[in-house]
Amino acid sequence: MVERIKGIALPQRFLGYAVVSLMMLLPWLDRSLATALPLALVWGMLALSYNVLLGFAGVPSFGHALPFGLGAFLTAILLRAGFPYLFTIIIAGLAAALAYVAMGLPAYRVKGLYYGILTLATAEAVRSAIESYARTTVAITVGTIPEFTSVAGLYLYLVVFTMFSILTLASGIMGFIYSKRTALKVFKAVLLALITGLLVFGLYSAYTSTYSFLVQLEETLPYVKMIRFLYPLNLYFVSLMMLYISYYIIKRIVTSPLGSSFIAIRENPVRASVIGYNVFTHQLAAFFASGLFAGISGSIYVAVIPTVMPDVFATDKTFIALTGAIIGGLGTLVGPVVGGVIAGILRDYLSNITPALITAGWISQQQAQLIPSFMLGVIYIGVVLGLPYGIWGTWLLKGWKLKRRIEKLLGFETS
Amino acid sequence: MSALIDSLVYASMIYMASLGLVIVFGLMDVFNLAQGAFFGLGAYLFVTLYYVTGNLPLSLIVTATIGFIIGFLTERLLIRPIYGNPLAQLLLTMGLLTLLVTFMQLLWPSGLVFPETGDFMLSGYVTLSSISIRVYKFVVIAVGFTLFALVNTILSKTMLGIKLRSGTENRELAAIFGVNISRLFTLSFSTAVALALLGGAFVAPLTHATPDLPVHFSLLAFAIPVVGGMKSYSGAFYASLLIGFIDRFTAYFVPWLTFAVDLLVMIIVLIIKPEGLFER
């Protein structure tokens, strides 16, 4: 039993748990983050799903917007029809996965560049078909999602938050105990203390505000106030959890024999088939996994942005996933998530950087929102040219050099 | 009847958009995903210049020159570092495409309308078998065909053409034969981009500079090397005709399926004859 617990709270997992806990902490520090972040998390998930296909299986698909858009549209339609949200997520994910598999069928026959063009064209074809068929702008608006207004969600949030905080502390302490070098120990201790402080403070404010909320609930709080409190938290919670779960599942897939077969196929398809991997079906499996999570991220997208239009199939959605994966690091697990989140934040929220230009009347609000996209594009090109493995990827590959230097500076012997 | 004319016009437009793509891919094995974006950029630049100067030939020349310069810089700064790395090329040109599209949306958020002019050639109409047809459409058709003739002449009659064809067939051998490959690359790329911008300029009076122009023509342009043969200069022309006709006739009967049909053609060709329909 103790071994079991020790197994979960491994020191190496410290970073992961810490990140999740701190992420869960955020809304209690600043409520507005709960509304701002989910969209970025969606992009992180999309980039993650894209990475499965491009980074691990090596398939250059430029039509990633397709499963995403499909997931979004299906979710919107089903929600309007009154289905429960969780159900729509599952359906959307599966449908997107199957659609992507269908799109993946030619990948075996049509190689590389040609396939990329094909996928690009397909996604756009769907978009223009929907737009011109409808003759007017298609927009499906979803009202508030009922599940997000439940108090149960709040309880769940608190439980999970506490659990992750405990895991963080446990693995942090283990890491502290097991680390050998004094300087490193001190560093870890300080870090642990900081994080503990933050988490404790966070848990405290979480519990107290929940408590006062519940008290007010007894006295029949106006509906609007209730929604304002619950909705963002639930939305944030769901998106964060979906991201984490997706990450976890994908990690398991990639480190499994199936995942290794992806990499083998990516590197040398002929060799892989000679060894005995059925390249075709394995590729389709990659499409399935990638499509599944793309569709799920499409579902979450609908929760964040309640109006779905055909532009969900537009190439710029693929591009965000692509940028996220590239900046973060193709072929790594963490990279695309971080890259996607960063790309999302840059694109959606940094228009606030240019208020001065707007007030000067030079550019409109709409145009201002494009500047970050533009900068993102420039960064993207810079990364492709300069840091081909992405930020995280380069760190993984070359980062040990930096580590060595820092260790030398701090004065321990290298082992 | 009007569908026929429109098909020819469309074919011309697609040819102008995709010729640069074929040239660059044939010689350098670089598929410039951003070609269509340059096409759109040309349209915007041209209309802006026309508003500013009111002078048609000047605007055209300036647009083409700007195109050449942009192409030169792009080749030097962006393409050089990634020779021989097909994945990076795809990724980079895709990024360039998005960058350019965003740039255009930034500067001209709602597109630009080419103004009505008193010029008969530009804005006038002519009546053929009881249908009123824009005269400029014939201009576009003429330009397209002239371009084809020009390209053919250069390729078959000039030393430059021989160098180009040799480089397209076998880069290494051309180098041994004394061709300065790197200079040829830069020249071709710059010309290809200039062509794209010029093409956009020619098209602008007809279609106006709209935000979806770059994307729309990008995808159509991509179809051409696929259907006509990735490295075939004449194939590009015939493929443009083919796609132009299929596209416009579909548009006539089933408008919302237009792009889907184009895509279908691409897929069919890829599966049946991946090297393209028209050899060399």
Added chain:
Amino acid sequence: MSNTPEPILSVKEVHTYISGFHILQGVSFQVERLSVTAILGRNGVGKTTTLKTIMGLYKPSKGTVVFKGENVTGQPPYYITRKGISFVPSEKNIFSTLTVDENLKLAYNGPKDKISDKLELVYSLFPELKKFSGLRAGMLSGGQQRMLALACGMIREHDLLILDEPSEGLSPMYVKNFFRRLKLFTAENKKSVLLVEQNFAFAREITDYIYLMDKGVVVTGFSAGEIDQRQDVIRRILGVSL
């Protein structure tokens, strides 16, 4: 060889890597002016790689290539060609999408007004090609394509002609004939020739110097006169006697 002038080509300690493989591991040899020099070796020892390195198609990681006194190591191919080296590869050595005439015109890099004279010269050496001058080179037979490749090599203004396995694919009778004519041509026109060959017997006929290559290095070199004395080395490296 102390009174002879500078060799026209001098390759020293060249190392070339291809895709991480250490193909040339220190190649050194010289081509004396106005001589016919041959590099012999079995398949895969690095002969073609050596030639391509000289031509600038590969950049050596170490070592130098000096041509007519100038260090041309790592220069782009067009530069080296213009300096006066004409290279005929062993395969894919003509443009099949160009006509015979266009191939020759492209190969020719001298003054424009002399081009018709040069064409005449070449067509006289290769009468068969004249018949097909307007035909796309891809339509020629294998042997004719080889001839075209050699013709292109010769029409180019050069001081050093480098041929990679020129006898391959040619009928034995033609081989004899052609290379006798080649030897005459180069002697008359003051050219030097570097050959890479597997056809050892023929090589013996026309060369002045021979180098033996094995496993990415030049093992030894000697003049044609010493062939009989060096049979043991020859047998060891090439597996046959000359």
